[in-house]
Amino acid sequence: MSDPLPTIPSFRLDGRRALVTGAGRGIGLALAAALAEAGADVTLAARSDEEIEAGAARLRARGDRATATRLDVSDLAAVRAFFADRPAFHILVNNAGTNRPRPMQDVSEDDYDAVLDLNVKAAFFVAQGCARRMIADRVAGSLIHTGSQMGHVGGPNRSLYWASKWALEGMSKAFALDLAAHDIRSNTIAPTFIETPLTRPFLEDAAFKASVLAKIKLGRFGTVEDLMGAAVFLASDASALMTGTSLVVDGGWTAD
DSSP, X not given: OOOOOOOOOOOOOTTOEEEEESXXXXXXXXXXXXXXXXXXXXXXXXXXXXXXXXXXXXXXXXXXXXXXXXXXXTOHXXXXXXXXXXXXXXXXXXXXXXXXXXXXXXXOHHHHHHHHIIIIIIHHHHHHHHHHHHHHTTOOEEEEEEOOGGGTSOOTXXXXXXXXXHHHHHHHHHHHHHHGGGTEEEEEEEEOOBXXXXXXXXXXXXXXXXXXHHHOTXXXXXXXXXXXXXXXXXXXXXXXXXXXXXXXXXXXXXXX
């Protein structure tokens, strides 16, 4: 008698609690929507009360489970209190971030602190707070960090952003090693230029737009929808053996 055919692991997230930071708009809101549609009970977190409340309301209107919680991830005391006040999450999307593009010779100390403190320091301690609570509650799960193709290559005028995203890649690999014994996985999603409110002003520059499209081999900018499947995959049992790696969603940019 032959062995039974294998069955695909579930992409469903029913019964799991997910936290998405920077969830007020753009990539964060899209990933929150993706996890909610897959069945997760999603908490949208950001500094912008109106945006996350509106986003959570839109998700609930279509029948999803979603709540909004104001959280400034750069306030580490607030981050500690946030995780202390609620049961463990099964899924973290570590998405809050910023960018101040300029040549390295023009970068100020304030620029440095603004980008690295949010993109690296805050991301580290949000992941730590989430993981500590998962360990305490004996909850297995998935940490997903919004990185960038710029965590795999270099380029002009964005030295701070590049530095932060390379750091995030290294942090995630180390998290994966530290947390594997607790059945907690850590991976990044590394997108190319995605059309969002944050990137739209840059993409309106004709010369910059042309230079970007020349490197994206599929010939178009990304959309937030291009990242939604990657997030559900990394959050679900379908990626159960993946940790310490990166899903590069870049239209072929880094293939050269």
